Amino acid sequence: MTTVNFPTAYYPNESYNQSSWILEKAHNTIWYLCNIIDSHCISDDGVITHLFSAIDDAMKIYTFFSGLRDIMNSEDRYLPTLGTDGFKRLKYLYGLSYEIDEVSKKDKDKETESIIVSLIGNEKTNRTIIHEKIHELYYKSDFIKNLENDLYKVTMGEKPWDWFTDKYKDKDE
Numbered sequence: 001m002t003t004v005n006f007p008t009a010y011y012p013n014e015s016y017n018q019s020s021w022i023l024e025k026a027h028n029t030i031w032y033l034c035n036i037i038d039s040h041c042i043s044d045d046g047v048i049t050h051l052f053s054a055i056d057d058a059m060k061i062y063t064f065f066s067g068l069r070d071i072m073n074s075e076d077r078y079l080p081t082l083g084t085d086g087f088k089r090l091k092y093l094y095g096l097s098y099e100i101d102e103v104s105k106k107d108k109d110k111e112t113e114s115i116i117v118s119l120i121g122n123e124k125t126n127r128t129i130i131h132e133k134i135h136e137l138y139y140k141s142d143f144i145k146n147l148e149n150d151l152y153k154v155t156m157g158e159k160p161w162d163w164f165t166d167k168y169k170d171k172d173e
Contacts, residue, residue: 006067019065026062030055030080030087038083055080068094105138112136113144120169124161127151 009018033055042048059077063069076093079086091097092104100108116133119126134140134148147168153159 007065009065023062023065026058026065029058030062031084033058034080034084034087037081052078052081066094066096068096100138109137109139109141113141116144116147117168120165122165127155127161 006019006023009022010016011018033051036042036051042051056077059080060069063072063077072094076090079090082089085101085103088097088099088101089103092100112133116130119130119133130151134144134151137144140148150159150164150167154161154164
């Protein structure tokens with residue numbers, strides 16, 4: 001997770017720094033508002049506009065007390081309007097949580113698939129690395145399932161490495 005110097009907040013006549021409490025309350029407010037979005041129980045455009053405004057203001061407090069005010073992309077500030085998945089994505093993207101959201105999982109899988117394809121070449125030793133990369137995936141596409149099955153055939157000596165490389169080298173899904 002990101003390490004930043006958080007702003008401080010002191011209540012008058014008290015010596016305790018309240019910034020973590022404010023950050024927690026801003027986080028909870030955004031989370032509760034995102035749950036309302038997820039419930040799809042609001043159809044009135046005026047209410048939705050006020051809900052998004054409330055999320056935007058809570059995000060300003062949250063980004064300020066998490067030390068992200070000056071670095072957060074302006075479009076990312078609106079991710080929570082997509083509901084709890086959007087808020088999870090924002091926290092993951094900015095290192096505020098290790099919990100990965102579905103969109104980030106899919107993005108990571110696309111990157112890993114590209115790495116897997118780039119490993120296919122003349123070096124048979126890459127086969128172990130390819131196996132390791134396949135195990136990093138959150139979801140296996142049909143392309144990866146077929147590749148893994150064919151890689152098993154090569155590993156077991158049923159098919160030659162050249163057959164595998166001819167089939168998968170420089171293939172884009």
